[in-house]
Amino acid sequence: MLDMLSSMFDINQMLSYGIDVTVYFFLGVIGLVLFVLRLGISILFGDVDSDFDVDVHADGDMDIATHDGGFSILSVLSILAFFTGLGWTGVLCRVDLGLSHVPSALIAAVVGFAFMFFAAGLMFFVRKLNRTITYNPADAVGKTARVYLSIPKRGQGTGQVTVTVSGRRMTMNAVSTGDAIAAFTEVIVKNAEDDETLVVEPKFAAPASEPAAAKPATDASSR
Numbered sequence: 001m002l003d004m005l006s007s008m009f010d011i012n013q014m015l016s017y018g019i020d021v022t023v024y025f026f027l028g029v030i031g032l033v034l035f036v037l038r039l040g041i042s043i044l045f046g047d048v049d050s051d052f053d054v055d056v057h058a059d060g061d062m063d064i065a066t067h068d069g070g071f072s073i074l075s076v077l078s079i080l081a082f083f084t085g086l087g088w089t090g091v092l093c094r095v096d097l098g099l100s101h102v103p104s105a106l107i108a109a110v111v112g113f114a115f116m117f118f119a120a121g122l123m124f125f126v127r128k129l130n131r132t133i134t135y136n137p138a139d140a141v142g143k144t145a146r147v148y149l150s151i152p153k154r155g156q157g158t159g160q161v162t163v164t165v166s167g168r169r170m171t172m173n174a175v176s177t178g179d180a181i182a183a184f185t186e187v188i189v190k191n192a193e194d195d196e197t198l199v200v201e202p203k204f205a206a207p208a209s210e211p212a213a214a215k216p217a218t219d220a221s222s223r
Contacts, residue, residue: 028087085115
């Protein structure tokens with residue numbers, strides 16, 4: 001490792017290992033510097049890294065389409081990571097380990113692709129964490145929800161329900177269409193108001209109370 005570090009500052013010594021070492025060195029330096037700058041910009045100013053797909057048509061034309069969604073191997077950051085891994089691994093193999101040209105190139109390529117996949121995976125998870133998920137409360141209409149916080153009688157306040165909206169399990173404010181609704185009761189969402197408050201009613205109607213049994217008449221003659 002010390003041999004490799006000392007040779008970086010001596011061009012003549014670097015060239016003595018072969019022109020490939022010089023190429024590896026400059027690829028590693030340029031790739032590392034640009035990778036750090038690109039990563040810093042992404043952290044400070046948001047994800048500005050663009051993925052792109054390359055399509056080659058039968059007539060020889062080539063289209064490059066950019067997109068920002070999903071997992072993609074090809075991006076500016078992943079390509080810079082590839083050159084960084086390729087360059088520094090190549091220098092390490094040739095200078096410090098003393099390997100020949102072909103094994104060094106193969107090992108450097110494998111490490112470069114590993115760096116590439118790592119950078120692509122890193123950006124995928126960063127995008128996933130920073131993604132703004134939108135939802136439409138109207139999607140809850142007609143669905144079954146469960147009362148999380150008891151809902152007062154209509155016009156006397158709001159409670160809360162848990163319901164699946166746009167693929168997400170959410171807790172939202174809710175009002176009753178009539179009587180108060182106890183916690184953990186299953187309800188049906190009837191409407192969604194402009195302030196994202198859901199209008200709900202019990203899924204199962206409360207059983208009607210049985211009328212009181214009539215008392216038997218008292219026969220006065222029996223007294």
